Amino acid sequence: MRICYLGPQGTFSEKALLIYTKDIKKCDIEEVSSIPDIISRLSSNACDEAIVPIENSIEGSVNVTLDMLINDAEDLMIKGEIIIPISHCLIACDFIDLSNIRYIISHPQALAQCRQFIKENIPQARLITAESTAKAVLEAKYKGTAAAIGNERSAEIYGMKILTRDIQDVKENYTRFIVLSHKDSEITGNDKTSLVFSVSNTPGSLYKVLGVFADENINMTKIESRPSRRKFGEYVFWVDIEGHRCDNHIVTVLNKLNGKTDFLKILGSYPKFK
Numbered sequence: 568m569r570i571c572y573l574g575p576q577g578t579f580s581e582k583a584l585l586i587y588t589k590d591i592k593k594c595d596i597e598e599v600s601s602i603p604d605i606i607s608r609l610s611s612n613a614c615d616e617a618i619v620p621i622e623n624s625i626e627g628s629v630n631v632t633l634d635m636l637i638n639d640a641e642d643l644m645i646k647g648e649i650i651i652p653i654s655h656c657l658i659a660c661d662f663i664d665l666s667n668i669r670y671i672i673s674h675p676q677a678l679a680q681c682r683q684f685i686k687e688n689i690p691q692a693r694l695i696t697a698e699s700t701a702k703a704v705l706e707a708k709y710k711g712t713a714a715a716i717g718n719e720r721s722a723e724i725y726g727m728k729i730l731t732r733d734i735q736d737v738k739e740n741y742t743r744f745i746v747l748s749h750k751d752s753e754i755t756g757n758d759k760t761s762l763v764f765s766v767s768n769t770p771g772s773l774y775k776v777l778g779v780f781a782d783e784n785i786n787m788t789k790i791e792s793r794p795s796r797r798k799f800g801e802y803v804f805w806v807d808i809e810g811h812r813c814d815n816h817i818v819t820v821l822n823k824l825n826g827k828t829d830f831l832k833i834l835g836s837y838p839k840f841k
């Protein structure tokens with residue numbers, strides 16, 4: 568089996584990957600440099616599974632992941648989730664201190680999670696985005712006058728100094744990653760299901776869909792709206808619910824949703840992360 572993740576080594580995605588693969592006997596690991604590339608590699612069968620970030624407890628959803636799953640990745644399904652704590656470090660070359668940092672480089676989610684720290688401690692720095700936090704550490708290494716935001720392991724791997732630890736604006740910071748494949752997971756009895764749907768632009772249409780979950784006593788763990796990309800002011804809804812799509816009560820719900828939605832796509836069922 569071949570699994571790809573957002574590389575290079577030392578990303579938070581790699582941490583999630585190591586948790587996911589700890590019980591898998593044999594797998595090839597491939598680092599890929601962006602989320603769209605990961606999804607297209609999986610779609611073209613260049614790998615069997617992929618791990619991508621989907622949401623963060625401070626910053627919310629990773630829109631590129633949501634949008635590609637809603638609009639592009641026709642045949643992909645979610646087969647797992649991994650939730651990890653995120654602690655960000657300010658990382659730079661040996662000769663750098665807070666006063667001579669000219670640029671701060673990181674993944675947009677990491678820059679956003681440390682906004683307050685940057686404003687208070689390094690107001691002179693210009694922000695530069697990178698495709699991953701570990702890539703940012705490498706870029707800071709070659710730029711010299713820059714610092715990167717990343718994790719402890721990335722500083723170690725690339726021989727860089729940690730200037731400050733735990734710099735995220737909210738100390739309790741978690742990111743949820745999903746495992747994508749061509750097939751979702753079997754029932755375990757403690758599962759979740761992700762789906763996307765759209766409703767007509769008429770009074771009560773979303774309320775009626777949510778009413779189906781309420782009537783069947785189904786707990787919703789996430790709801791997010793994204794622009795439909797077809798018409799301004801039109802949205803699709805991403806919903807996570809507790810239960811597996813093959814559980815009897817979820818089958819009932821999905822049948823009822825068919826009559827109340829304009830479009831419905833089941834993204835997959837998978838065990839809840841413990």
Ligand SMILES: O=C(O)C(=O)Cc1ccccc1
Pocket residue numbers: 573577578579580581620653674676677698699700701742
């Ligand atoms: O860039 C990384 O390390 C990633 O895995 C994406 C990411 C960025 C910031 C917080 C969590 C995940």
